[in-house]
Amino acid sequence: MIVFEKPHALTDTPFHYCPGCTHGIVHRLVAEAIDEMGIEGQTIGVAPVGCSVFSYNYFNCDMIEAPHGRAPAVATGVKRARPDRFVFTYQGDGDLAAIGTAETVHVGARGENITIIFINNAIYGMTGGQMAPTTLPGQVATTTPYGRDPKIHGNPVRVCEMLSTLSGTAYAERVSMDSVAHIKQAKRAIRKAFEVQKAGLGLSIVEVLSTCPTNWGKTPQEALEWLKTDMIPYYPLGVYKDVTAKEAE
Amino acid sequence: MAKSLMKGNEVIAEAAIRAGCRLYFGYPITPQTEISETLAKRMPKVDGLCLQAESEIAAVNMVLGAASTGARVLTSSSSPGLSLKSEGISYLVGSDLPCVIVNVQRGGPGLGGIQPSQADYYQATRAMGHGDMHLIVLAPASVQEIGDMTQEAFDLADQYRTPVMILSDGAMGQMMEPVDFEGHTPRELPEKDWAACGTEGKRRHNIVNSLYIEPDVLEKIVKERFERYDAIAENEVRYEDYLTDDADIVLVAYGITARIAKSAVNACRKAGIKAGLMRPITLWPFPEKHLAELAEKTRAFLTVELSMGQMVDDVRLAVEHRVPVHFYGRTGGMMPSVDEVAAEITKIYESMKKEA
Secondary structure, X not given: OOOOOOOOOEOOOOOOOOOOOOHHHHHHHHHHHHHHHOOHHHEEEEEOOOHXXXXXXXXXXXXXXXXXXXXXXXXXXXXXXXXXXXXXXXXEHHHHHHHOHHHXXXXXXXXXXOEEEXXXXXXXXXXXXXXXXOOOOOOOEOOEOOOOOHHHHOOOOOHHHHXXXXXXXXXXXXXXXXXXXXHHHHHHHHHHHHHHHHOOOOXXXXXXXXXXXXXXXXXXXXXXXXXXXXXXXXXXXXXXXXXXXXXXX | OOOEEEEHHHHHHHHHHXXXXXXXXXXXXXXXXXXXXXXXXXXXXXXXXXXXXXXHHHXXXXXXXXXXXXXXXXXXXXXXHHHHHHHHHHXXXXXOOOEEEEEEEEOOOOOOOOOEOOOOHHHHHOOOOOOOOOOEEEOOOOHHHHHHHHHHHHHHHHHHOOEEEEEEEHHHHHOEEEEOOOOOOOOOOOOOOOOOOOOOOXXXXXXXXXXXXXXXXXXXXXXXXXXXXXXXXXXXXXXXXXXXXXXXXXXXXXXXXXXXXHHHHHHHHHOOOOEEEEEEOEEEOOOHHHHHHHHHHOOEEEEEEOOOOOHHHHXXXXXXXXXXXXXXXXXXXXXXXXXXXXXXXXXHHHHHHHHO
């Protein structure tokens, strides 16, 4: 009896991610949701620029690689051309909350019926550990070698809180990869986000707090610990918006 | 069919719909806004979409998304907006995505002005984005030609899997002329089996992508694309000759400027000066072989542009010093009068007589 197998929505291409990086887990959760809903053949994914740029090689559905930050605009074009398809973007914090802020905000404003999987690991991974829009105050990055000073480098962006103010955002939840319980909750949130898209309710976004042991200068275990002790307090977990909950009331 | 009196910008909108385009993404900017406004009215009537994006950058990336699914898609802007779109256009090229992009040029650089200009020739033909790349660039010189060319542009894009630019200008966009939409003969086009439109579980997944991390692979992909460019240069060069056979001076001008140049040629002919006009219709590929042939027959060229001199570089490259290449241009939104251009032709003619 098979008790555990790779989701069909993932290809056989080995992940290139660093040891202890949680991208692989999130890829798997997205693929599981696609499998469970039986929508692989009707799904089009949009990959970002950043560590997950190669995600187009990992998902078995049709994939498009977007310019840096523009995945929500690319996804808009896809969805408007093919409203019958499921469309998701997979984006990191630099992509979504720095260079692509306008595109992110406006898919919320328009209520684009797409799903955003947003990986927040508080650092630029691919370019080697520079400050991200979500880097915590005091956090050391290669471009904040003395720690992020909000007076000089500005303050982190809380994406779910911001997007939840927009009328077109249907569902926004922040989850975390730091524990099995939280990973299970992340899975439920990702599935829910695709269900919200299926119901045609508007933008759904799941922000996933993730680790980057390589650029945080930590072991995988220490990274999970730091995620729990430092990141979650700054980025509280939970549902920030859910229009289906309102409907249920 | 009876002709309608329409603005150049409106004709682009109508011709795109005739070509089967049902998706338009844009951002308002003068002097091209009539394209968006016409499509905002027309698209809902044909089950299409005209979406005003939050920026030029978003608009061009919506084009990228829609084109990735295999749909025919249009965007339009004017000079500063094209600078914003340039990153996305490079990605469109790198991903081999067909689409049509319109630039209704205005004066620059910077915010520049809102009057007609041809100062984006370098941008359109040399550097519309980063990397080794070209676009097919079409330069209509009448409202009728805008209508025919817009439809043709979608076919060219699909045939060669490349973005196609219509390089218009504020004058071409705003002026009204009679037009019909019957002139275009559709091409036979390849199937879009590369499109990311959902596998339906029937095939391997398609990936629309411009990233090739291995340099040898990237070189191979770029070289294959350049083979397609060679085919375009071989098959798609278009130009119009006017009285060039016996001309002592051949003017080279495109778009609105070609019309002024043609009037100047007529005026000079009346005055006994054998002037002619070669009007490039495709700016990329440029009719360089034809210019080289003309250089064997004529005694001088005069390039006339609404710029400080950009296309003149291509003329010089094609003529290769066989005969002198002169330039006359106005910029910033200023238009040369027929008299101004005729005076320039006369001046060159007189100096040639002296030398002879």
